[in-house]
Amino acid sequence: MRSKSILLSLLAILVTASLILTSACGTSVKGTGEQILRVNLAGEPAQVDPNRASWASERSVIMQVFVGLLGFNQDLSLRADVAKVIPTVANKGISADGLTYTFKLRTNVTWSDGTKVTAKDFVYSIKRMLNPDLAAEYASFYFDIVGGLAYFSAPDKTDAEKTTLKNAIGVKAIDEYTLEIKLNDPLPTFLDLMALWPVYPVREDIITQFGDAWTNPPNYIGNGPYILTEWVHQDHMTFKPNPNYWGTKPKLAEIDFKMITDANAALAAYMNNELDISGVPVGTEKATMADATLSPQILRYNDLTTFAFQFNVTKPPFDNKLVRQALSCAIDRQTLIDIRGGVGKVALSWIPPGMPGYDATLGSEYAFNVTKAKELLAQAGYNDVSKLPEIKFSYSDTAGNRTIAQFLQGQMQQNLGINITLDPQESKSFQEYINAGKHMWAWFGWGADYPDPDNWLPQLFGTGAGNNHTLYSNPTFDALAAKGLKELDNPTRLKDWADAQKMVMDDAPIVTMFYRERFLLVKPWVKGLTTTGMDGQVAGDMFYTEVYMTK
């Protein structure tokens, strides 16, 4: 079975290589000349209800059809969209205690059916998102809103009690164009949260009328630049410009989101001019760069995602900080990048470049240095590595992860003479295994929900935090994180997070490996594509109003 699947993957690589080799005779250099952008959503989204949606493909759809109070610029700084201005203490948008936010709305914002977007739409949306019966996945981000947690935690209450709790939520429309939100505690990143899709406005009348079917066209009414005109399940979605759009009108006449799940097939579709933007299959980046036709069409950009090896710090020998630091020094990160065709950037610290909190100098003392690694191991009492307990490395069994696991095994063997056992697992079983803390050493990645260090530290390294799978626990870190989460003075806050990140890097519950880089092919006739470090499934999905096609 094992050798068969290796054979199959070899065959797949051969076929892909032949696909790339034949590209020279296959790709014409002319577009259709029509203003139609065809991209690959790579699968059917779970649903496209902004309140309930999750990251990646769902968000790529929502970004076309909805606009929130706030949004992100290309550099991921905040931008006022439906809000007239970004609230600050100076413009009275934020109260001095940091607990009350007042958003003044633009008066010219309309839904795609022409009716006005008002503060009431936001009130409805936020309260709906916090409804326990809706079970919105991102609801926990908004538990700091007054009454939010209480309402969401009341699934077993009666309808009357739920209504009372819902009415007690600290979100209200002061007038038609003024929205007020009250928080339990100061939350310096609250404005970032208000730029995310779960709090984009949705239409109460439409949802009441159509129920779950409200997301089907033509019911799917938004306030964004495009409208969803067709959704053929498992096949494609079609977007057309919203005739009632209040902002800058899009240049495209149509966007097609195809749902091609197979990476080889997506590349073939790109070469057959059925797609204007496509990824390449894992492991074929080098071949793509070597291809004369395709190499000028490559688009690479950094993503706010970091990959790392995580230790379970409760299991020996990883309960010893010196062992963890030693193994960090024993891994040559650049070699892994080279194996991956040069895609990605070496990561010596956790928070990636392109967002606040990145520190280029951090972590250099644990960079590749075999001598130091051996010294640290000796200090930890492992002069003789055969005295180490058996080390097992777990990962979700995908083509890309297999390479990483074999790389790690090789590095440990070559540099320290340590034999590690590889433990590939099916994706969901692996996640359960990790969530239960059964692993010893495992592969993982983290992508930004919003560009702030407070999304990168407490949830992963705080004692008992939901995504803390290293089981790291450091009271000094916890105290600093608790302070940082509420610190309203920005320089002080960023300093707190810098200190917290340094603490984590020194304690080495993780070995950071690389920052993700996206690697795509874009047809030469696609112009105005604007990518960010937080794109969803589809590249440049936040700025499709600016894309246009040349012949």
Place this chain on the structure above:
Amino acid sequence: MTRYAIRRILWLLVVLLVVSFITFSLMHLVPGGPWDREKQLAPQVIEALNRKYGLDKPFFVQYGNFLLGLLHGDLGISYSYQDRGVTQILMQGLPITATLGITAFIIAILIGISLGMAAALKQNSWIDYLSVLFSTIFASIPGFVLAIILMVVFSVILHWLPTGGWGSVSQIIMPAFALAALPAAFIARITRASTLEVMHQDYVRTARSKGLLERVVLIRHILRNSLIPVVTIAGPEFANLVTGSVIVETIFSIPGIGRLFVQGIFARDYGLIMGSVLFYAFVIAIANLVVDILYGMIDPRIRYD
């Protein structure tokens, strides 16, 4: 015969019930649930989701609810495609998969039987060798390799056909051939072998010596009798093609049910898994039943009591 069919259909219900229970139990035993994510959801969110989808109830209550829904033709809700019911999702994919499967089946039968017969009738001629070569090649190439080769040749190099999707005749050609290749190869081999065997039977010699036209001998005596083994494998092959191929549907981006089933398993989409498994069990059981009844029509010696 009718009594036989009724008895078999009653057994079918029992089979489906057993299949549903085994699948339901296995799904809940497999490690990892629908809400295990790379980014772990907040505990309150997991609780709300479990409640919304009835996963907070005890195992037997969940199974009972599933059966109750089944009686009303409702297979429950999908967790991966949250705004649509499993019945609705399957009903949308079914005609697509069935159209593709039936097309592939017809191609496989036409190519397989004609190639196999031709090879047998002209044994050891170039047609025979070509047929053997064809069936050996297509029986050994994995479906996904053939699919990609077709795609490279006809889409990427020649630009004749679209790489995938659904809705036009040009989109059905490559997937149907990719699906038909393997069964066509098998059918060709079996037809050839059984025709050769039948050709040397006494009753064929008798028919010829009676002075019957060669055409009549061929159709009445040889073809009809050599088809029994072909029907035996054609039934399961039909079920196989109609229930969809994960690989072909994935590579050609066809919105059928084969792809859904596998996605359902990876996503621990219990509703979708149950719906697809029951559907598969149903189709396979029916196909076997049809084959058993066809035996009796082709070979009068077979009786049902």
